[in-house]
Amino acid sequence: EPEVTQTPSHQVTQMGQEVILRCVxxxxxxxxxxxxxxxxxxxxxxxSFYNNEISEKSEIFDDQFSVERPDxxxxxLKIRSTKLEDSAMYFCASWTGLSLGYTFGSGTRLxxx
Amino acid sequence: GENVEQHPSTLxxxxxxxxxxxxxxxxxxxxxxxxxxQELGKGPQxxxxxxxxxxxxxxxxxxxxxxxxxxxxxxxxxxTQPEDSAVYFCADDSGxxxxxxxxxxxxxxxxxx
Numbered sequence: 001e002p003e004v005t006q007t008p009s010h011q012v013t014q015m016g017q018e019v020i021l022r023c024v025x026x027x028x029x030x031x032x033x034x035x036x037x038x039x040x041x042x043x044x045x046x047x048s049f050y051n052n053e054i055s056e057k058s059e060i061f062d063d064q065f066s067v068e069r070p071d072x073x074x075x076x077l078k079i080r081s082t083k084l085e086d087s088a089m090y091f092c093a094s095w096t097g098l099s100l101g102y103t104f105g106s107g108t109r110l111x112x113x
Numbered sequence: 114g115e116n117v118e119q120h121p122s123t124l125x126x127x128x129x130x131x132x133x134x135x136x137x138x139x140x141x142x143x144x145x146x147x148x149x150x151q152e153l154g155k156g157p158q159x160x161x162x163x164x165x166x167x168x169x170x171x172x173x174x175x176x177x178x179x180x181x182x183x184x185x186x187x188x189x190x191x192x193t194q195p196e197d198s199a200v201y202f203c204a205d206d207s208g209x210x211x212x213x214x215x216x217x218x219x220x221x222x223x224x225x226x
Contacts, residue, residue, distance in 0.1 A: 004156075033213060043149075043157060043202060045213030056213060091156050101147040102214070104156035 002026040004105035006092050012111045013082055021077045021108045023092030031095040032075045033102065034067065036060065038088045046090075049075065050097075082112045119203050119217025127225050132193055134220045136203035137185040143205040146179060146186045147214070151200045160201075161188070190222075198224045 005024040013019050025032050034046040047057040049067055066078045075094075079086055089109050093102040116139045126132045138146075144165035149157035163170045163177045163186065170177050174193075179186040190197055200221050204214040 006156075035213070042218045043214075043216045045215065048213055058213065093156075101145075101159040101162045104149075104158065106154075106156045 002103070004092055004094055004103050006090075006105035006108050008108060009106065010109045010111070012113060015084060015112055016081050019079050019082055019110065021079075021090050021092075021110070023075045023077070023105055024073050025075055025092065025094030026096075026103055027073070028096065029094035029103075030097040031055075031102075032067075032069070033093040033095070034077045035091045035093060035104075036088045037091065037107075043091065046077075079110075082110075084112050086110060087112045117203060117205055117215050117217045119220060121220060122218065123221045123223070125223040125225055126193055128193055128195060130193055132188075132190045132197070132222055134188045134201055134203070134222070135185060136187070136217050137183075138205045138215075139184065140205070141184065143184075145206040146177070147204050147206075148175075148177060148188045149202045149204065149216075151202065151219070153199075157202060193222075193224045195224050195226060198222060 007022045032049040035043050036046055037043045045058050046061045047067055048055045064080045068076050089107040091107045092105045095102045119136045124132055147162035148160050150160045151157045161172050161175050161177050163179050168179055174191045176189040200219045202219045203217040206214050
């Protein structure tokens with residue numbers, strides 16, 4: 001069964017550093033997403049991406065965040081200057097644009113120290 | 114903004130019994146209602162979904178019911194098994210596929226042997 005692949009599985013970074021979280025969505029999917037889940041809390045929408053541009057973003061997705069699809073397979077989330085409160089699980093998801101729901105990756109646990 | 118309320122936050126049932134998790138939503142334009150299962154250390158996995166033109170959908174031991182008038186939908190798991198233990202999230206998607214899902218806060222389902 002096709003999977004959304006995320007790397008790394010765990011990233012530790014110092015406050016103020018830049019991090020890039022990487023995702024390989026399912027190949028025939030057209031819509032791509034990043035979600036965040038702070039430990040013990042619900043999954044929160046960050047941003048959606050379609051046709052090589054952001055289609056929607058939440059209030060969480062401020063100027064410190066950016067997304068990019070640098071080639072035909074990767075989809076990245078960059079946090080320019082990490083804060084302690086950015087510590088969370090970050091999930092990438094993709095969708096065909098047709099029926100069925102999104103497929104989520106296994107997540108990257110980001111720890112900012 | 115849109116809100117999805119989920120109850121209960123924790124549900125403990127005896128193996129073999131049924132479990133029911135309920136969600137309410139606020140946006141009458143919502144038309145897609147997925148349920149996700151999240152096991153420890155993994156990303157959310159879609160287990161069943163329903164669209165607003167359908168009142169009920171069933172897949173083996175799992176069923177979802179939707180009451181659009183009352184704006185609530187429920188997940189039903191029958192003949193529960195130990196592997197059903199996980200956190201379950203409901204969500205809705207009022208803006209169509211490009212927009213992000215809004216998740217409930219999750220229900221920790223515990224199956225007692």
